[in-house]
Amino acid sequence: MDFSLTGHQQLVQETARQLFTRECPTTLLRGHIEDPAASDPLWRHLREFTPLGDGPLTDLCLFLEEAGHVAAPGPFFATTALFAPLLAATGDERLAATLAGDTTGTVAIAGTDGIWLPNNDPVKTFVPEADRVDWVAIVADGPVLGVVDSPTIRQVHTVDTTRRFFEVDVEPDVAFRAIDADAVEAIVQRATVALAAEMVGTARRLFELTLQYAKERVQFDVPIGSFQAIQHKLADMALDLERATSAVQYAAMTVDAKDADRTRAVHVAKAAAGAAAKRAAKDGIQIHGGIGYTWEHDLHLFIRRAYASEYWLGSSEWHRDRLADLLF
Amino acid sequence: MQLAWSPEDEAFRAELVAFLDEHVPPEAAGGFDYADAADRSGGELLPDWARAWQATLFDHGWMIPGYPPELGGRNCTPVQTLIYLEEMASRRVLRSFHFPGYAIVAPSLLEFGTEAQREIVPAAIRGDTVWCIGMSEPNAGSDLAGLQTRAEVHDDRFVINGQKVWTSYATIAQKCFCYVRTDPTAPKHRGISTVIVDMDTPGIEIRPLRHLSGVGGFAEVFFTDVEVPRENLVGELNGGWRITQGSLAHERAGLWVDGVARLETTIEGLVDLARRRGVDRDATVRRRMAELYERAASLRALGYKGFASFAQGSSAPEHSFMKMATSELSKECFEAGMQLQGAYGAVVDPDRGEEQGRWALGFLTSFAGTIAGGSAEIQRNIIAQRVLGLPRGT
Ligand SMILES: Cc1cc2nc3c(=O)[nH]c(=O)nc-3n(C[C@H](O)[C@H](O)[C@H](O)COP(=O)(O)OP(=O)(O)OC[C@H]3O[C@@H](n4cnc5c(N)ncnc54)[C@H](O)[C@@H]3O)c2cc1C
Numbered sequence: 046m047d048f049s050l051t052g053h054q055q056l057v058q059e060t061a062r063q064l065f066t067r068e069c070p071t072t073l074l075r076g077h078i079e080d081p082a083a084s085d086p087l088w089r090h091l092r093e094f095t096p097l098g099d100g101p102l103t104d105l106c107l108f109l110e111e112a113g114h115v116a117a118p119g120p121f122f123a124t125t126a127l128f129a130p131l132l133a134a135t136g137d138e139r140l141a142a143t144l145a146g147d148t149t150g151t152v153a154i155a156g157t158d159g160i161w162l163p164n165n166d167p168v169k170t171f172v173p174e175a176d177r178v179d180w181v182a183i184v185a186d187g188p189v190l191g192v193v194d195s196p197t198i199r200q201v202h203t204v205d206t207t208r209r210f211f212e213v214d215v216e217p218d219v220a221f222r223a224i225d226a227d228a229v230e231a232i233v234q235r236a237t238v239a240l241a242a243e244m245v246g247t248a249r250r251l252f253e254l255t256l257q258y259a260k261e262r263v264q265f266d267v268p269i270g271s272f273q274a275i276q277h278k279l280a281d282m283a284l285d286l287e288r289a290t291s292a293v294q295y296a297a298m299t300v301d302a303k304d305a306d307r308t309r310a311v312h313v314a315k316a317a318a319g320a321a322a323k324r325a326a327k328d329g330i331q332i333h334g335g336i337g338y339t340w341e342h343d344l345h346l347f348i349r350r351a352y353a354s355e356y357w358l359g360s361s362e363w364h365r366d367r368l369a370d371l372l373f
Numbered sequence: 374m375q376l377a378w379s380p381e382d383e384a385f386r387a388e389l390v391a392f393l394d395e396h397v398p399p400e401a402a403g404g405f406d407y408a409d410a411a412d413r414s415g416g417e418l419l420p421d422w423a424r425a426w427q428a429t430l431f432d433h434g435w436m437i438p439g440y441p442p443e444l445g446g447r448n449c450t451p452v453q454t455l456i457y458l459e460e461m462a463s464r465r466v467l468r469s470f471h472f473p474g475y476a477i478v479a480p481s482l483l484e485f486g487t488e489a490q491r492e493i494v495p496a497a498i499r500g501d502t503v504w505c506i507g508m509s510e511p512n513a514g515s516d517l518a519g520l521q522t523r524a525e526v527h528d529d530r531f532v533i534n535g536q537k538v539w540t541s542y543a544t545i546a547q548k549c550f551c552y553v554r555t556d557p558t559a560p561k562h563r564g565i566s567t568v569i570v571d572m573d574t575p576g577i578e579i580r581p582l583r584h585l586s587g588v589g590g591f592a593e594v595f596f597t598d599v600e601v602p603r604e605n606l607v608g609e610l611n612g613g614w615r616i617t618q619g620s621l622a623h624e625r626a627g628l629w630v631d632g633v634a635r636l637e638t639t640i641e642g643l644v645d646l647a648r649r650r651g652v653d654r655d656a657t658v659r660r661r662m663a664e665l666y667e668r669a670a671s672l673r674a675l676g677y678k679g680f681a682s683f684a685q686g687s688s689a690p691e692h693s694f695m696k697m698a699t700s701e702l703s704k705e706c707f708e709a710g711m712q713l714q715g716a717y718g719a720v721v722d723p724d725r726g727e728e729q730g731r732w733a734l735g736f737l738t739s740f741a742g743t744i745a746g747g748s749a750e751i752q753r754n755i756i757a758q759r760v761l762g763l764p765r766g767t
Contacts, residue, residue, distance in 0.1 A: 047375050047452075048674075048681035054374065103374050256761055271764040276757035277750070283761060284694045291674035291691075292667075294374060302376050309670070316664075317671040362660065365667060369659035372644050372666060 048294060050107075057097075057104050061111035064090055069115040071343045077118045078206045081177060084119035091121045092146030098129030099144055102235055102297040106242035110293075113246025116207040116350040123151035123173045126239035127232070131182050134228035135190055139180065150180035150192075153213045154233065161233045161358055163188040163226075167215050170201070171357055175211035183213065188229045189221035205353030207346060231300075234311045237358045238296045241318035244354045245290050248318070251325035251347050252282050255332050262334075269332070278328045282321075289314075289321035309371055312364040319361035322351035378452060385453045389460055392435060401426050401467050418545050418589065419503065423470040427500035430468060436498055437475060444479070445498045451626065451684050458627040462634030471542050474504040478550045481567075485608035485616055490569070507537040507551035507570070507594060508617070515751050517552075517617060518561045522596060524553035524568065526610065531555070531568055533576075533599040539745075543579050543592035546572050556611050565613035569605040576600070586738050626683035626692065629676040632699035632742075636669040639706045639735070646713050646727060661709060668702050690760040697752035700742030707736035 050058065068087050076083035097105045105125060112121065124143060128150030132140040142148040151174050156166030165186045175181055175198045182192045197214040256279060259270030269275050296314035299307035326348040330337040337344050355361065377383075400422050430436040431445035439454045440446030449457070461468060469475060474497035482490045482497070496502040513520040522535025533553055543549070549570040556564035570577070576599035584590040608616055643662055647653045672695065679691025710732030711718035721730030743749040757763045 046677045047378070048678040049685055050374065256763075259763060268764050270757075271766045273754070273766055276761075276763050276766075277753045279761055279763065280753040280756040283756060284698055287678075287691060287694055288668070288671035288675045288698070291678040292671035294678065295674040298374050298376050304376055312663075313667045313670045316667045320667075365660050365663035366656075368663040368666060372662055373648070373653050373659060 046295075046298075048291070054104060054107055058107045058111070061094075061108045062114075065111045065115040065117060069117050071115075071346060074116055074118065074207055074343075074346050081118070081209065084117075087117060088119045088121065088149075091117075091119070094121075095125050095129065095146045096144045098125030099133050099140070102238060102300045103294065105239055106293060106297045109239050109242045110246035110249075110290075113243030113248075113350070113354075114250045116247060116250070116347055118207045118209075120149040120151070120174045120178050122208075122239070122243065123178060124149045126236045127152035127173075128178075128180065128182060130232050130235055131184070131190070131228075134232060135224045137190075137192065139192065148180065149174075149178040150182060151175050151178045152182045152184065152232075152236075153215075154184045154229070159356075160363070161236075163229055169213045169215060170210075172198070172211045172213045174209055175213055176200070176209070181213055183215055183219060183221075184224070184229055185215065185221060187221070188224055188226055190224045191219035191221040193219055203349075203353045205349040207350050208353060210353075210357075233358070234307065235300060237311050237315050237364075238293060238300060240354060240358050241289070241293045241296070241314040244318040244322045244351065245286070245293050247347050247351050247354065248286050248289065248322040248325040251322075251329040251344070251351065252279075252286050254344060254347075255279065255282070255325070255329040258333055275332055278332060282325050282328050285317075285321040285324050289317040292317040309368060312368040312371075315359060316361040316364040316368070319355045319364075323355060323361075326351045378456065382450075382452055382456055385449065386456050386460060389435065389457060392433060393460070393464065393466060396429055396433070397464075397466055398422050398426050402464060418542065419470050423467075424500055427469045431495075431499040436468065437479075440498070444495055445475075451680075455627045455630065455680055458630040459634075462631045465634070465638065469500055471500065471503050471545075473506045473542060473550065474498065474500065474502060477506060478504045478548075481550070481616055482607065485567075487604070489604065490607060502548055503542055503546045505540050505542040505546035505549050505572075505594075507540055507549045509539045510536060511538055515748055518565065518614065520552055520554060520565065522551075522553050523557065524555050524566065524601070526555050527603070529603050531601045531603065531606070533568075533570070533596040533601060535596050537594040537596075539582070539591045540594050541591045543572070543594050544581050544589065548572060549594070550607075552613050552617065555613075559611060562614045564611055565617075566610055567607040567613040567616045568601050569607060570596075570599065570601050574599050574601065584738070585740070586734055626680050629672075629679070629692065629695035629699065632695065632703070633669060633673045633676055636672070636699060636702055636706065639703065639710075640666050640669055642728075642731070643706060643710055643713065646710055646732070649727070650713050650715075652713060658713065665702065665706055665709065668698075672698055672702070690756075693752070693756050693760050696742075696747070697749050697756070700739070701749055703742055704736070704739040707732055707739050711736055 068090050073083055097108055129143050131152055132143060151172055153169035153172040155161045155170050156164040157170060159170050163184050163186045180192050180194055181196050184190055198211040201210045201212055203210060259275055260268055262269045293314045296310040299310045333344055336342050434442050434447035436445030438446045438449040438457050441448050479494045479497045482494050497504055508517055510520050510522060524531040524533045549572055551568050551570045552565055553568055554564050555566040576597045578595040580593045581589050582591050582593060647658055652658045675691050676695055714727055717726055719733050720726030721733055723729045758765055
């Protein structure tokens with residue numbers, strides 16, 4: 046098992062790192078709270094990278110980790126981690142335009158319970174960015190697929206101001222066609238690992254902000270990072286972050302290779318990413334003290350993103366329960 | 374990133390597997406996941422078959438495959454070393470009953486030793502010489518640099534007085550890799566030297582101590598005017614601290630493999646145990662088992678990731694996490710095993726409890742992992758200060 050990055054993968058990572066750092070400062074995230082169009086300039090840069098949606102998951106994950114690091118808003122995740130793979134797996138003619146960055150889309154599967162399994166509920170939930178994409182692909186029991194352009198939607202507000210969720214009504218006139226059940230499962234698995242990669246990036250940001258603060262903030266005449274209670278918290282945050290990062294890379298590799306271990310690996314990746322993100326969020330705010338409790342400090346933007354991601358596409362607990370079904 | 378190793382590397386694995394199929398004695402493939410050597414051989418620290426098996430491995434170049442043939446290896450690559458450790462661990466084949474000689478003394482002497490000292494390395498790896506490590510003392514544990522065992526320096530010899538404690542294998546060892554204070558006036562890290570002490574030298578008294586499992590394992594070692602020839606100094610006089618920091622042992626990047634494989638065996642055992650106890654439909658139990666599995670699986674991935682950066686020549690901070698994380702998880706797994714048995718959690722009777730007390734005894738002995746060789750707290754200090762770059766406390 047070789048975890049070393051190829052030259053191409055290093056390039057993907059490096060490119061993403063530079064692009065997101067430059068194009069997605071926290072001022073953009075704050076602008077996006079008032080007006081989602083604030084993320085449009087970012088999308089214009091990201092359009093070029095939509096082919097990642099139809100390539101190896103390992104590459105997409107490296108890219109998305111950096112998206113999570115800046116809590117990037119906009120349609121990139123929905124389009125490359127959900128919509129494009131669904132089009133590719135079902136031979137939809139919109140794929141070419143999507144990979145060219147000319148059109149955007151999102152996917153609706155979960156019903157009222159929020160679980161990403163095909164169902165016949167008349168309302169689909171937790172559909173990302175449904176108001177600002179060109180297409181909404183609805184998957185229902187069968188499974189069947191119908192792609193619509195302007196369904197009735199309602200925003201579902203979460204603590205997260207960087208990713209926007211919607212309810213989508215399944216109108217009676219949607220033209221559904223049958224698709225492969227395995228394809229749906231594969232797409233949800235793919236998106237789950239992609240989200241876990243993003244969460245690892247968000248957790249890394251929270252960790253970095255906190256580590257930096259621990260080195261700078263002085264109390265009792267010494268940096269608070271010299272206190273053992275703080276050091277041990279940071280060591281535990283780092284461990285969870287390291288193991289989640291590795292678990293996500295491993296899961297992406299197994300998905301790309303269609304390896305027999307992939308189902309377990311996907312559940313492990315999302316649960317581990319959730320553990321890392323939640324710990325980084327909680328210990329992060331604690332180590333920041335009062336400043337971490339303010340609206341002005343950027344920390345909360347990432348804490349919010351971390352927690353909303355935790356509950357999307359299956360919480361850590363949900364994935365552990367599925368893992369248990371495979372163990373027992 | 375890729376899941377499979379190259380065909381050459383898989384051919385290496387096939388050769389190893391063929392060797393193991395032919396040579397592993399039944400006792401070496403124990404399938405145990407807890408306790409140390411003595412606990413599993415009925416108190417016998419070094420049974421004859423274990424001596425013979427280690428020698429067989431050495432003679433066939435399978436003891437430390439990364440070393441050259443004269444050191445019990447076959448000059449294999451780092452990836453092949455990893456494959457070797459993987460294969461041995463997944464089959465739960467124990468290489469040796471006493472690790473200090475091949476794992477600590479050999480690489481240290483190869484790096485720091487004189488020519489004459491390097492000549493005794495093959496016997497250390499083959500297991501013909503049993504070594505113990507004399508670091509800890511009653512007043513120097515985590516704070517190893519506070520050690521007080523005194524060695525007076527003469528032109529031709531050292532004269533040692535003092536006491537070591539928790540010295541594993543001292544009762545069967547021929548030699549001790551011993552840390553002594555040679556300059557009591559220097560700052561504490563700078564007055565330590567490393568010497569090789571023959572355990573039959575007059576003035577050494579060994580008092581065995583039992584592990585909390587009840588069987589013997591370590592000892593107190595007392596030194597009274599013990600004379601050691603000057604040529605037994607390893608490295609420089611007062612340069613012993615450098616040696617405590619470990620040498621670049623060939624296998625360091627793969628040490629985690631055994632810990633993770635053990636965890637996986639333990640977790641499989643937990644799943645079986647839950648079934649036997651009829652609690653495998655219990656939602657809390659299932660979630661807990663899945664959580665333990667998730668942590669072990671992600672640690673395996675972390676180990677591989679660390680190996681990849683090591684193989685590319687970076688310092689691989691991942692490894693600092695592995696010992697702490699695997700030993701703490703192991704403790705939790707064994708406690709979970711007790712918990713699954715309800716009222717019978719602490720029972721060790723072979724005919725009443727589960728698996729001859731595997732879970733309760735495993736729980737007790739799992740503490741060795743979070744205490745010996747740098748406690749979990751010390752590991753966290755090291756991660757914070759050396760990996761994360763936080764300032765030392767005052
Ligand atoms: C099974 C076993 C085998 C061993 N074999 C050998 C051997 O062969 N040779 C040998 O030399 N030694 C051996 N040891 C000794 C071992 O290395 C020491 O026990 C270990 O280094 C801890 O030292 P201590 O026992 O003195 O505990 P202490 O150092 O007294 O620690 C007690 C507690 O205080 C904590 N603590 C100490 N310092 C700090 C700090 N700075 N920050 C936070 N917490 C701290 C520790 O984590 C621990 O919880 C063995 C121990 C065991 C359990």
